[in-house]
Amino acid sequence: MFKDNKWYFLQILGVIAFMIVLALVIAGGQFSFLGEAGLTADWTNIFGEGNINTGFRKAPAFTIAYTKDYRAKIETNLGTLEVDLLERGAPKTVNNFVFLAEKTYYNGTSFHRLIKDLLIQGGDRNTLNKNANDDGFGDPGYQIDDEINWDRLSLTSVQKQALTDEGFKSTPVVLSENLGKYMIAMANEGKPNTNGSQFFVVFRDSEEISNLNGRHTVFGKVIGGFDVIEKMNNSAIDNSDPNNPKPKDKITINNVKIEIVE
DSSP: OTTTTHHHHHHHHHHHHHHHHHHHHHHTSEEESSGGGSOEEEHHHHHOOEETTTEESSOOOOOOOTTSEEEEEEEETTEEEEEEEOTTTSHHHHHHHHHHHHTTTTTTOBOOEEETTTEEEEOOGGGGSSOGGGTTOOOSSOOBOOOOOTTTTTOOHHHHHHHHHTTOOOOTTSOOOOOOTTEEEEOOSSSTTOBSSOEEEEOSOOHHHHTTTTTSOEEEEEEEOHHHHHHHHTSOEEOSSTTSOEESSOOBEEEEEEEEEO
16 A cells, blocks of 8 residues: 555655644754753754844854953944943843854944934944835844843832833843943843844933933943044934934944954
């Protein structure tokens, strides 16, 4: 019977195998048989991690060292910002930024949001295309969690409760720093754990910035290139969309170089 219907059975087996593979991909790209000692597979090894143009398949593995001091030089068309990355304040976020920088993810992108005396926001590869309507909506293909220690920020019980009601949570183990002048933080979707590649640089201390504490992961501080900050802040603004003011003339990131200070 099998001999007469072997192609029929082979087709059924092929369909079953395809459905199993598809289910595993949807489930996250990893599977194992026979427990920890059994057969394992990682789709990253099979299909690759993805790339800056198609998006990465998952957040990067943690590779930075707590014992080292990481710095970034963000070269823009207005000059270079020197940034001290806060690996103890937001280790996973710094790791993510280092990963993207080393993959040249930020090269050629433009800052797509500019609010005078407040902040400038960038890090979206959507700014590389000709459709300005999708600027600010891009991500690297994955999202990472917040890293914000509320106690380090000296938030009040009322502030903590408001954040809790919105779904945010504190991360007790990290040494968070407050949002303020010259700090760099992750932009998000206004919801918990929606960080990707976008970040903003704070121009000035203000109540509006202070009110964002607990909602955005601070992962760096500008330590050089303050004249560049002033150039950015004083740039002409395009207010054609009042909800999304942006630089009238492009302010671009040429490249981001990561350095380690021993």
